[in-house]
Amino acid sequence: MRFPIGLCTAVAALAVAAPAFGAGLTVTNTVFAQQRSTAADGTTKIALTPATRVTPGARVVYQLAYRNGGAQPIEGLTLNNPLPQELTYRGPAQGSPAPEVSVDGQNYGPLAALKVRGSDGGWHAARAEDVTHVRWRIANALPAGSTGKVAFEAVLK
Amino acid sequence: MKAVSTGHGGSIARAVAFGAAASLCAAASPALALGSAGAQIDNVASLQFAIEGHSASISSNLVTTRVGEILDVTLRALGTSTVEVSTGEADRGVPFLLTNSGNGSEAFALNATVGGTALPASTLFIDTDRNGAFDPAIDTPISACGCTPPLVPGATLQLLVIIPAATQAGSGVLSLQARSGTGTGAPGTLFAGRGDNGADAVVGATGAAATAETPFTATEADASVVKSQQVVAPDGTSSPVSGATITYRLEVVTRSNARLTAAQLADTIPAGTTYLPGSLQIDGAALSDANDADNGRFDGSSILVALGDIDQPTTRVVTFQVKIQ
Numbered sequence: 001m002r003f004p005i006g007l008c009t010a011v012a013a014l015a016v017a018a019p020a021f022g023a024g025l026t027v028t029n030t031v032f033a034q035q036r037s038t039a040a041d042g043t044t045k046i047a048l049t050p051a052t053r054v055t056p057g058a059r060v061v062y063q064l065a066y067r068n069g070g071a072q073p074i075e076g077l078t079l080n081n082p083l084p085q086e087l088t089y090r091g092p093a094q095g096s097p098a099p100e101v102s103v104d105g106q107n108y109g110p111l112a113a114l115k116v117r118g119s120d121g122g123w124h125a126a127r128a129e130d131v132t133h134v135r136w137r138i139a140n141a142l143p144a145g146s147t148g149k150v151a152f153e154a155v156l157k
Numbered sequence: 158m159k160a161v162s163t164g165h166g167g168s169i170a171r172a173v174a175f176g177a178a179a180s181l182c183a184a185a186s187p188a189l190a191l192g193s194a195g196a197q198i199d200n201v202a203s204l205q206f207a208i209e210g211h212s213a214s215i216s217s218n219l220v221t222t223r224v225g226e227i228l229d230v231t232l233r234a235l236g237t238s239t240v241e242v243s244t245g246e247a248d249r250g251v252p253f254l255l256t257n258s259g260n261g262s263e264a265f266a267l268n269a270t271v272g273g274t275a276l277p278a279s280t281l282f283i284d285t286d287r288n289g290a291f292d293p294a295i296d297t298p299i300s301a302c303g304c305t306p307p308l309v310p311g312a313t314l315q316l317l318v319i320i321p322a323a324t325q326a327g328s329g330v331l332s333l334q335a336r337s338g339t340g341t342g343a344p345g346t347l348f349a350g351r352g353d354n355g356a357d358a359v360v361g362a363t364g365a366a367a368t369a370e371t372p373f374t375a376t377e378a379d380a381s382v383v384k385s386q387q388v389v390a391p392d393g394t395s396s397p398v399s400g401a402t403i404t405y406r407l408e409v410v411t412r413s414n415a416r417l418t419a420a421q422l423a424d425t426i427p428a429g430t431t432y433l434p435g436s437l438q439i440d441g442a443a444l445s446d447a448n449d450a451d452n453g454r455f456d457g458s459s460i461l462v463a464l465g466d467i468d469q470p471t472t473r474v475v476t477f478q479v480k481i482q
Contacts, residue, residue, distance in 0.1 A: 028218060029201065031220045055225035074207070156198070
């Protein structure tokens with residue numbers, strides 16, 4: 001009996017994706033609600049509190065905190081976060097590097113390089129509300145024991 | 158729906174940190190309504206990486222957030238001009254449009270006032286056929302609590318407030334207020350756990366309450382007709398269901414200075430009902446349906462009663478019956 005070639009390819013791909021190498025890397029996803037308050041001196045204070053309930057119009061911050069708990073350095077780390085459809089992307093959270101964004105989940109870049117087709121059939125510059133995915137690619141290898149954080153801000157529709 | 162086309166409209170060769178960005182194109186999402194109250198927002202990220210040249214991927218933990226309910230309502234008077242009524246008119250409905258502008262399912266409490274005096278819930282109706290006029294055989298009474306049925310987000314309800322027949326001649330203002338059943342207050346007021354699916358409810362920009370007003374002028378009529386009705390359903394209740402009989406009572410009152418010549422009373426049988434043959438009466442005496450010697454007849458669509466010349470204060474009572482189809 002001859003093995004179909006396609007099946008052989010699939011088996012090989014599965015072997016590569018086996019989770020053995022993931023053991024050292026951990027990631028914690030947390031959502032915060034952004035609460036603005038005006039201080040006595042007139043300045044605006046922004047506080048982040050864990051969000052379990054939010055209402056339309058609320059600003060929320062999703063934070064991904066990662067840690068290399070293994071013995072080897074980790075290379076080419078990419079964090080990809082599809083945006084829940086109830087949210088509108090606003091931008092990187094304070095203190096976080098800016099992510100690359102996507103309006104289709106396949107092609108990523110800075111928002112200024114993206115285009116969307118409007119209701120008039122023409123192509124227009126993409127806006128923050130068109131973003132469907134955010135992605136961070138960490139340039140440098142992550143040494144054993146090191147940590148990092150990325151975060152983005154969104155508004156509940 | 159997203160149409161994706163890459164490399165369209167010329168490329169933007171701007172260098173980015175990890176490679177060149179092509180011009181990326183996709184169809185814009187249509188504007189979405191508010192997130193639904195009680196809905197759950199799940200977010201999970203995926204991570205790809207390599208250790209010693211072997212690639213791998215993991216997923217983050219799932220974080221879940223529940224969408225709270227925004228309480229908002231808008232109400233407006235339909236029709237812009239002053240409503241003109243005759244004193245004694247008992248079935249003049251003034252239309253209003255209520256909109257649930259929040260993001261959750263919500264019932265609203267209604268309060269109507271005329272000249273500052275509260276009207277009972279029995280003067281409030283849902284204008285079921287949305288024709289802006291009151292028809293007791295079609296329009297649905299608001300329940301005794303004075304509250305609407307629950308409305309889904311964005312839903313509208315057309316309402317009628319009946320001007321009381323006892324309204325005196327003169328000008329007045331009919332006012333209707335709608336308040337969210339969950340609660341009202343300053344925008345941002347929180348009702349913990351009282352929203353849809355146990356989510357928090359928060360008062361929106363409208364304060365979860367709205368008021369609309371319609372001015373009216375009531376004038377004394379030389380002659381007035383007060384129409385009232387009594388419904389008897391096959392099961393003995395007063396529900397306006399199919400097969401129920403409606404007895405209409407038309408009370409004609411003329412005043413001291415009235416001089417009417419060859420007065421005739423006409424009333425069209427309401428749509429969706431059938432005239433009950435032989436049911437026409439004046440002051441308790443039967444009138445035949447045929448166009449004959451007596452003063453009453455049914456012409457196939459209306460009852461017609463000749464009242465003759467009237468030159469002194471008079472009260473005549475005409476009754477007839479219809480069956481709801």
